[in-house]
Amino acid sequence: MKVVSVVGARPQFIKAAPLCRALRSHHEEVLVHSGQHYDHEMSDVFFEELGIPAPDHNLAVGSGRHGRQTGEMLGMLEDLLIELKPDVVVVYGDTNTTLAAALAAAKLHVPVAHVEAGLRSFDRTMPEEVNRVLTDHVSDVLLCPTDTAVRHLAAEGITEGVYQVGDIMLDTARLFAEARDPAVVLGAMGLEPGGYLLATVHRAATSDSPERLGSVVKAFLELERPVVWAVHPRTRKNLESFGLVESLDGSSAVRLVQPLPYTDTIALLRGSAGLLTDSGGMQKEAYFFGVPCVTLRDETEWTETVELGWNVLVGTDEQKIVKAASLMSRPDHRPDVYGEGHTADAIVSVLEQRYEN
Numbered sequence: 001m002k003v004v005s006v007v008g009a010r011p012q013f014i015k016a017a018p019l020c021r022a023l024r025s026h027h028e029e030v031l032v033h034s035g036q037h038y039d040h041e042m043s044d045v046f047f048e049e050l051g052i053p054a055p056d057h058n059l060a061v062g063s064g065r066h067g068r069q070t071g072e073m074l075g076m077l078e079d080l081l082i083e084l085k086p087d088v089v090v091v092y093g094d095t096n097t098t099l100a101a102a103l104a105a106a107k108l109h110v111p112v113a114h115v116e117a118g119l120r121s122f123d124r125t126m127p128e129e130v131n132r133v134l135t136d137h138v139s140d141v142l143l144c145p146t147d148t149a150v151r152h153l154a155a156e157g158i159t160e161g162v163y164q165v166g167d168i169m170l171d172t173a174r175l176f177a178e179a180r181d182p183a184v185v186l187g188a189m190g191l192e193p194g195g196y197l198l199a200t201v202h203r204a205a206t207s208d209s210p211e212r213l214g215s216v217v218k219a220f221l222e223l224e225r226p227v228v229w230a231v232h233p234r235t236r237k238n239l240e241s242f243g244l245v246e247s248l249d250g251s252s253a254v255r256l257v258q259p260l261p262y263t264d265t266i267a268l269l270r271g272s273a274g275l276l277t278d279s280g281g282m283q284k285e286a287y288f289f290g291v292p293c294v295t296l297r298d299e300t301e302w303t304e305t306v307e308l309g310w311n312v313l314v315g316t317d318e319q320k321i322v323k324a325a326s327l328m329s330r331p332d333h334r335p336d337v338y339g340e341g342h343t344a345d346a347i348v349s350v351l352e353q354r355y356e357n
């Protein structure tokens with residue numbers, strides 16, 4: 001079986017790591033990097049630490065407005081798929097790279113397998129929601145992480161080619177989380193276990209609005225525990241251009257750090273008293289490791305984490321963030337709603353059943 005896998009942004013490298021490994025033990029995989037993320041600490045570092053093979057092709061699309069970025073990738077991916085003639089194209093998640101690759105393949109009648117199918121925030125102003133809905137509707141194989149995702153697809157009339165395979169990010173956690181000793185990572189940063197909160201912010205709705213980002217910054221400065229904030233490049237640019245960075249420079253309440261490698265992020269997460277985030281994937285990672293989460297959004301795709309009491313949705317309201325952070329707790333019950341970390345093997349079996357020979 002010949003598989004073309006398309007990645008381009010940080011969360012996709014993290015999801016691809018276990019599947020690349022599983023696929024390459026028996027099949028031919030061609031890895032394509034769109035170049036949507038290009039900074040060393042947003043891209044190369046994950047290939048190195050997670051042992052992902054170097055991409056066979058890098059489209060170097062770079063940053064741009066959504067239509068142009070997606071369109072440029074679409075054209076380049078079409079040329080490449082015509083040349084490579086794969087049996088199936090694998091796409092991950094909900095980025096502009098995901099949509100471009102799924103559309104390029106579907107138009108050429110090349111089967112599309114979507115890892116992390118069926119997720120919905122029901123907020124169409126979110127670029128990721130548009131990407132995931134459209135990708136699901138042109139996919140042939142819908143690899144859902146949860147029962148909730150399967151139900152979302154059924155509600156949109158998609159019932160063929162749907163498989164509940166569990167969450168691939170749990171495979172990554174199982175395979176790589178132990179690679180770094182949390183004590184070493186915390187020690188190097190002068191942090192005490194449980195003595196700080198970890199934060200990440202990068203969604204357009206939060207980081208592109210001076211009011212909302214300003215409200216988040218104010219809340220972080222008021223919290224009882226210090227915040228270690230791993231700043232996405234987009235958010236750093238906006239903190240600077242909105243004049244918010246001055247209030248954080250030299251602050252003992254908030255410490256800004258560069259985007260971190262995966263294993264350092266997980267070590268810091270495990271050592272933290274809690275997570276503050278607008279990331280999708282990190283809400284789940286907090287759940288995997290039993291760390292309470294406050295989500296800086298009004299909705300989530302990972303509703304199980306909220307229903308089970310491990311995650312609270314507060315949006316970007318300053319007072320709500322402060323209150324939720326002070327009330328963080330660890331419920332007794334943490335069932336395996338995301339599977340057991342063997343999703344990559346399950347995906348390979350599904351693809352073999354459908355596309356071998």
Ligand code: UD1
Nearest residue numbers: 009010011036037038039042063094095096127128233234
């Ligand atoms: C993208 C995805 C989002 C995913 C996130 C993970 C879309 C619509 N969004 O958001 O679903 O959760 O990646 O990080 O595809 N930039 C850099 N260096 C980089 C990458 C980006 O400086 O290596 C800056 C650029 O100014 C760029 C901005 O960040 O314009 C946004 O980058 P982009 O790739 O469009 O989206 P993300 O915000 O990273």
